[in-house]
Amino acid sequence: MTLRLTNTLTRRVEEFKPIETGKVSIYCCGVTVYDLCHLGHARSYIAWDVLRRYLRWSGYAVTFVQNYTDIDDKILNRASEEGTSMEEVSERNIDAFVADMGRLNILPADRMPRATRSLDAIRTLISELEAKGAAYSADGDVYFAVMKHAGYGKLSGRDLEQQQDNAAGRVASAEEARKQHPFDFALWKGAKPGEPSFSSPWGQGRPGWHIECSAMVREELGETIDIHLGGADLVFPHHENEIAQSEAATGKELAHYWLHNGMVNVGGQKMSKSLGNFTTIRALLDSGVSPMTLRLFTLQAHYRKPLDFTAEALEAAATGWKGLNVALGLTVGTTRSQSELPVPLQEARKRFAAAMDDDLNTSAALAVLFELAKPLRGLANRIERGDASASSELEQASSQQQLALLLELAAVVGLQHEPQETAGATGGLEDRAIEAQIEARRAAKAAKDFAAADQIRNDLKAQGIELIDKPGGITEWLRS
Template sequence: MELKLFNTMDRRLETFKPLTPGEVRMYTCGPTVYNYAHIGNFRAYMFEDLLHRVLAYFGYRVIQVMNLTDVDDKTIRDSRAQHLALKEFTAKYIEAFFADLKTLNITPAAVYPAATDHIGEMIRLIQTLIDKGYAYQAEDRCIYFSIDKFPSYGRLARIDRENQRSGVRIKNDEYAKDAVADFALWKAWDDNDGEVAWDSPWGKGRPGWHIECSAMAMKYLGPTFDIHTGGIDNMFPHHEDEIAQSECANGCQYVNYWLHCAHLMVNGEKMSKSAGNFFTLRDLLAKGYSGREVRYVLLGAHYRKKLNFTFEALDQARETLKKFDALFVRLKAVTRPGDGKECGELLADADAAFRTALADDLNIAEATAAVFLLQRGANSQLDSGNLSQAGAQKLLAQFRNFDEVLGFFRVDEAVEAVIPPAIAALAEQRLAAKKARNFAEADALREQLKAAGWLVEDIPGGFRLKMLD
């Protein structure tokens, strides 16, 4: 089955063909470690994790590199405000970032290069651009890339350069979307940098943000690699600048497939501190939600569509995952003999639908629909009493297989709540009343169980108890 991905560069679905058969080299834009990552950041990291898992699911060996931006305008600004050395300041947020990745069950990258550990590579790349005539030192002692020397600048973001002012320079790492201008590769030291500086052939200073990713991607993945990802906000200027400096330095195409995810919204609005809808993962954990519940919500929309985050969605995720846990417990308890053929068609249909959906540009909605198809079918077979132990084990194996991509099930950890003897006794009394056709007493006992926090469900041959929230 061919895997098709939407290449942002060409704005179309394309069949994925890696440079090296069976292997994918992928660069994903990581955090700028000046604060805790927020759920908007994790929407992008979750999309990249889904991509990584799908590639592995289709049999590829994935070499993923995710950078850590530990020197830029913001890290310097905030470290100085807290009177901390840059490394000491960023270490706290790097540690927190890795803890958050673990909480969300995000697949580790092969390498997490930090910008401050690769200054030498950046200096050499900048020197190559100067030697080839693509970069120059201005009167402010900074080194700038000349976009006029790269005619295809703006192709990724569809920037129309007609009538743009030539020779305008921008020193800041981030700038307005319409500010097409020469951008800083190396920033000459000034008082705002404090003690953050490195020696270079052009004087003391530090790298610009954009050159960092190019240098680290080239070191670990080579001059041309398969996939580069990030949020749609990274497309311009960051990714556009990466392409320009990398292709000019190396004389070859930088990346074959560009993938970008859309923004995360909160209750239909853009997330911001001023709007009071800004959340880190830690904020959600403090409210009692789990990492897998957050993961479920962050995977809830196709990566190229805006994801609307709500607390109602988190509550729904909790209920949905509880139902899957209950199903896994029921499947593990099946002891009926048989060869499992009774669920062969159900398994084949769900597996095929899941794979087909993922192959269509990571269509997570259709993939999840296939999972629910299997859930409904499994419950139906359990309720009928016709499911064999072999069939139940095959169903559990298929859910484990799905979880290689989804990452939010706990198939082998799901356990039934311990039922107190008094609750079990009430349920038995209700069953006896129902068999005696004393429905009024049966209903009263159901309500008594509900008041005690338990839901009783009728199943063939008996009942099932579930703990309520």
């Protein structure tokens, strides 16, 4: 089987064929650095991190570029609110982005260009579009003429004439009155009083949002790339406009494959600050949710589908992660693990690859991980209880090979062992609460209320906590 991906441009699942054999060029739309990253960013960048990891595991040399938008109205507004500068807001949030992505085990991009450091490329591209008649100046602004690009709307499926008819009768703004067509978009914005600005052939100003990515794609990866990534909210207008301006300038296809991830809902509603259900990655992780629990949670749904964030769903992911984490915490030998895999493990590896080849079906791929982890988790629990025979079983070649494969495949989806104190803080019972329940059970047994003691044991077991009674009235526990 070969990798197949859903291409937004063609609306089909297609076999992936790179431009250059053995190499893949990827551009991922990055963050506008005016605030901390939220759950939507986590969902998107985890999905694309898995794509990148899988391509590398499959033998491709991957060049992954992701930008920072550090010129934007939102950044300027935040700087004005704080009484700081655009640079200060951007740098603070770039540092926060790097830290948050690191906690989620998201690989850093090979290159991360910034709009402010790509101004020459941006100005050059605008000049080329103007020379080709695809752009025009209007009172210090420069606009892209959408009607000059025959393919406009091919990504989103939007019909310009129909949209223009729908907008008929609406009072145009001052900016729209300067445009030749209502859907023309700004490539360069003339300077406003008090705002940072940069020199250009059209006067002082700053680039529009869409032109930044087109310029950075070409500067970093060339005129045509293999894969362009982003969230579904970027299909229109951002990615549609990228295609139009890039292809109008070069006459070549911008990207062969366009991949878009689904949005995040919270309790069935779209995540929004206005609805009060907006959550940043940092707030969620700092509240006690482990990074790998959040990663596992996002991978349980297909990247193209909406992801509904609920406390119950997160708790279920936390429970699943605890068991997987126990197995990943075991130690693999350096020699036995390299021998040829037995047939059942070869088949497991093939099923994992088949799932990933099926448009990155991470849910099915995770099922293989849990299957591999189950007997290893049992060994880990027996070792925790002091069962000497379990340690011997773990040293056997078959166990070592199974563990090595589990670690290998877990790394493909970016899951890695977490220390117990991190993994345990996932929305389940905290250690102190477990100890309190054990003390209550001990008191019930002392009062000969064995029904109550059994109920406490059963309640804890239902929450993934196994109690181990030892001589001398000592009770130990472990997460199953």
